[in-house]
Amino acid sequence: MKQIYDQFQEVVMAILPLAAVIIILQFTVIGMPPDVFFRFIAGVVMVGFGLFLFLVGVHIGLLPIGEMIGSTLPKTKKPVLIIGTGFVLGVVVTIAEPDVRVLASQVDQVSGGEISNMVLVYSVAIGVGFFVAMAMVRTLFNIPLKYILIVSYGLVFFMLTFVPDMFVPISFDAGGVTTGPMTVPFILALGVGVASVLRGKSSTSDGFGLVALASIGPIFAVMILGVIYG
Structure with missing residues (x-):
């Protein structure tokens, strides 16, 4: 109460x-x-x-x-299952994210239907799922977060040279809207659960950083859409 x-x-x-x-x-x-x-x-x-x-x-x-x-998956001792589950959960929780749907409807409207609502939603969801899976890899193999972030954002800025201008702000907005009320609580809890088993209760801070990684996926996804539709 x-x-x-x-x-x-x-x-x-x-x-x-x-x-x-x-x-x-x-x-x-x-x-x-x-x-x-x-x-x-x-x-x-x-x-x-x-x-x-x-x-x-x-x-x-x-x-x-x-x-x-998160705490049950590592007990299976199957890295492929842990990584695959992270991908699937990242996809489905993003599809349920209301902020993503608001952005997708706006993009659909301003693009005159060229980039449909569903295309953007599922592209962003796959991007989030991929980087949640990457976060599971990072936790499993104890890869420092800073290295993944440096490489990922390096690739983001490299892709800026190929992406049409109108897709650049949309891509970064997409990265922001995925850190919404559905995605953040679930993804953080998942990461803390996995880290608490693999690294012990004293190292549950390893479970954080998932939101930082998850927000990169939509940026990549929308930039790829920009290359395709641009």
Whole structure:
């Protein structure tokens, strides 16, 4: 019960400042029509309630199951299974990410349907899945994170010379939207679970860095789309 109350407090403290600023601006500067302002208030209430339910669901469902999967996989002693599961989970959790779908719908709109919603969503999802699998390889073989990041971003900047200009900002936006409320809790819990078994509880910090790696995958994916469609 205390955890639910803590989540409620967290949601109130997250939404209240924004709502307070908009209300102050409404009565001092903006002066929106009453029906628009009341829709805003109703939207704040619905967003707050939805966010509260989401955070409770994350803490009682997503985080425990992600860590449980992560701590169970290494016990199979099958690296291919661990890496393959990381890829599949990276793909499916990204497909469920609402931020990715918002970006995909915007790109679909501005490109006149040339880059469809589904093409972008699945491309980004495969990119995330590939780098989550890479993160599993890093944890299995104890590869320093900095080396993977240096090589990966080196390749990103190399690809900038081949990618049409309009795809560059989209690719980096895609890297940002994958670090959303669905992907981050699950992927982090998965990494901590794997690292806690392979490296011991004292080295669960090895499970972090997955989000940094996962955000590179969409950049590569969209840049490849840029080469294809450009």
